Structures are given as C-alpha cells and as structure tokens.
Amino acid sequence: MTAARSVGLHRVIEPAGVLPQAALRLDPSPAIGPDEVRVRVRRLNLDAASFRQLAQRHGGDGAAVRAEVLGIVAARGKMQNPVTGSGGMLIGTVEEVGPESPLKVLPGDRVATLVSLTLTPLAIADGLRDWDGRSEQVPCDGHAILFARSIVAVLPDDLDPELALAVFDVCGAPALTDRVVRGQAPGPVSVAVLGGAGKSGSLALAAARRAGARTVGVVPTEAERDRLAAAGLADAVALADARDPVAVAAAVTGALGAAATVTVVCVDVPGCEHGAILATADGGTVVFFSMATSFAAAALGAEGLAADVTMLVGNGYVPGHAAFALDLLRAEPAVRRLFEARLGSRLGH
Structure with a gap:
C-alpha cells in the first residue's frame, strides 16, 4: 500500500x-x-x-x-x-x-x-x-x-439506522466541544452554542454541561426557544438571529452575565462569524462547526474587533468521536427526543 x-x-x-x-x-x-x-x-x-x-x-x-x-x-x-x-x-x-x-x-x-x-x-x-x-x-x-x-x-444494533446516521453526521461537534471545555484554564467555564436546538448544537450543549460548563443555547425563533427550554439541555436559552452580531452578543451576555468563555457555532447559514466573536470573552475560544463559515470573515472580523480569541475550525474528526456522541444520545433523553423530533415520521413516530 x-x-x-x-x-x-x-x-x-x-x-x-x-x-x-x-x-x-x-x-x-x-x-x-x-x-x-x-x-x-x-x-x-x-x-x-x-x-x-x-x-x-x-x-x-x-x-x-x-x-x-x-x-x-x-x-x-x-x-x-x-x-x-x-x-x-x-x-x-x-x-x-x-x-x-x-x-x-x-x-x-x-x-x-x-x-x-x-x-x-x-x-x-x-x-x-x-x-x-x-x-x-x-x-x-x-x-x-x-x-x-x-x-x-x-x-449499533440498539438504534434505528436513520437515528444513528443523524448522530454520526455531527459527531465531531460534541467531542471537540468536550476537549475545548476541559482544556480551559482553571476556573468557571461558560459555553454559548449558536444553533443550540439543532443536531450538532444539542450534542454540543450536552457535552459542555457534562464537562462542567455553564451553558446558554442561542436560537433564532420562539418555537426553537420553547423546544430547547423544555428539553432542559441548557442553563439558559436566548433568542437572537446568529447573523446579527450585536443581538447575539447581547443575548449571550444577558444570559450569562458576561461574555462566554467558549462559543460554539452550529448554524447552517452564512454570516454568523462576527456575532460569535463578539459574544466571546478575551482569551476565549470560538469553535466553528458550520460549513457556511467564511475564514476571511472570521479572521478579518476578529482583527477588526481587536478580539483576542482563539478560533478553531471543527474538522469533524476527534478520536473516539462516534462512540462519544452515541453515549451522549443514550445518556441524555432530551438529546434523543430532539433528534427523533427532527427525523419525525421517518422513524415511525
């Protein structure tokens, strides 16, 4: 070979x-x-x-x-x-x-x-x-x-194949979120997840909470806010359009009392880079899991905001990521319910 x-x-x-x-x-x-x-x-x-x-x-x-x-x-x-x-x-x-x-x-x-x-x-x-x-x-x-x-x-034999596929599709997000949160300097860690009611977002919230972080899920609609609040995956749920930088920063700081230590971007629309940067504290980390992310917008936006943040591109692979995500799904009924609701009738529900 x-x-x-x-x-x-x-x-x-x-x-x-x-x-x-x-x-x-x-x-x-x-x-x-x-x-x-x-x-x-x-x-x-x-x-x-x-x-x-x-x-x-x-x-x-x-x-x-x-x-x-x-x-x-x-x-x-x-x-x-x-x-x-x-x-x-x-x-x-x-x-x-x-x-x-x-x-x-x-x-x-x-x-x-x-x-x-x-x-x-x-x-x-x-x-x-x-x-x-x-x-x-x-x-x-x-x-x-x-x-x-x-x-x-x-x-896995215990999960519907379509459910397993949906989890595997985003399994890099929770594993990297866990690694980043556990790698922060000693002290309290707060995590904001943009798109917290989606597949990668709900898993990222569950991973952050398991790693000991205080969490806020940011969602764009009242329906998603109510769904995520009912799931109980986040300590707080905030309503904001991820493409509106000032609104995102205000929503995160309003929910946490300060900017987030870690911000995880799990939305599937372009134009969310600046809000994530603005919502993150100096010395913090932004993790981009969206394929709609623009490297130029992120890099130049951080420079223009004089933001001292580390920015990571989630590449979808972390050793053990599949098993980690499946464990979260099995251990967190709220995560499973959100996934099954998205899949709906295709699972016979």
Whole structure:
C-alpha cells in the first residue's frame, strides 16, 4: 500500500495531483483495489448547509433538488455541493473488502461512513426514486468506495439506522466541544452554542454541561426557544438571529452575565462569524462547526474587533468521536427526543 493510494489519489480524475476532497471529478468504478472497501449505499445524509442552499435555490421544489443532486454526483463522481463545497455522509452495507484494507469491517456489516461525501467516490443506481427532495436524509441505492485512511463505524444494533446516521453526521461537534471545555484554564467555564436546538448544537450543549460548563443555547425563533427550554439541555436559552452580531452578543451576555468563555457555532447559514466573536470573552475560544463559515470573515472580523480569541475550525474528526456522541444520545433523553423530533415520521413516530 502506498501513501498516495491510502488517501485515494488514484481515484482522482481531475485535476491531477490533488486529494479527493479538492478534486473536480473522482472515479467511482465499482472494482476495488487491494486496500479499498466497496459499500452498497442505502441512505445519504446531506449536510445541513448544503441541503439548505439547494432547497432555497429551488424554492422548495423537491423534484428540482433531487435532479440537481443526481447531476452533481453524475458529473463529479461524488456528492459535493459546488456552492457550499460540502457534502454529508452515508450508511450502507459492506459488499467487498480488499485483502490489504486496514478498516475493521467485513462483508455484510451495516456501516456509516465518518468521512465526507466530498471525498468519497459515489455512484447512484436508482435515480433517487424514493427521495422526495425535501429532507436531508436521502434513500438511495448505489455504491461508494472507501480508502485505507477512510473512517467507518459499524451501526449499533440498539438504534434505528436513520437515528444513528443523524448522530454520526455531527459527531465531531460534541467531542471537540468536550476537549475545548476541559482544556480551559482553571476556573468557571461558560459555553454559548449558536444553533443550540439543532443536531450538532444539542450534542454540543450536552457535552459542555457534562464537562462542567455553564451553558446558554442561542436560537433564532420562539418555537426553537420553547423546544430547547423544555428539553432542559441548557442553563439558559436566548433568542437572537446568529447573523446579527450585536443581538447575539447581547443575548449571550444577558444570559450569562458576561461574555462566554467558549462559543460554539452550529448554524447552517452564512454570516454568523462576527456575532460569535463578539459574544466571546478575551482569551476565549470560538469553535466553528458550520460549513457556511467564511475564514476571511472570521479572521478579518476578529482583527477588526481587536478580539483576542482563539478560533478553531471543527474538522469533524476527534478520536473516539462516534462512540462519544452515541453515549451522549443514550445518556441524555432530551438529546434523543430532539433528534427523533427532527427525523419525525421517518422513524415511525
């Protein structure tokens, strides 16, 4: 096995020399190499920023959204929204494992990929006929290829596969939140989570509280405020549009009595960088988990505000992140209820 093969360089069609995530086109041919794994795809989970952009572009027309996703995959050999640059992840069944693959899976295992669809060779065989184009989770028949350095998890037997997929999609957020909170200097730690009623936001709140922090969840609507308050995941719930910097800072300081030690951004719309920075105390940390985040806006905004904050980009991977997130879901009934409410009828509820 070569280093180039292990990261999938041999699957890049164009441009030559870049890694699969940066490629314009990948080769999704089903024949696998000695260190690859082929998965029969059963469901895709589009990331929130990508699905929101597609839905808004087509005015909620599900057929048009479905057609665009099919077009992207056919043209690129992977699912990578050309506007947001993001993708999502998938669940499926392992079909074939190369003899040199280091991945701990066997044919027949039901698995979820913990790497982005933006770097996963993918082919769709059914035209997404069972998807109405109106939800992030996409019933699908096709195949995907995993590399030696891909990350994959066997689906737990005690959870509905769609519920597990929703958790795995955002499992990096709570693990990194836990690490950041526990890494703060001695003394009280407060955490503000923008988008606290969403999937990554609710898990981040649960992780922060477990790590001993005082928490506030910031949400944009009264309905989400009431839902999060009823869940009891945060010490306080504040109402503010995450794109309004002054409103966000006022909401956080009003709830906590001071700026937050750590601010975690879990919203799926652009323009939330400055509010997160303004809501964070000097010497504090901002963690961006949104694929809609602009590096330029964050860096230049912090400079313009003379904000002495550390800014982290959540890359979706922390060792043990999948198990950590599943443990939170199992241990926190309120988190599970929020996830199940989002999935709704697809879980038979």
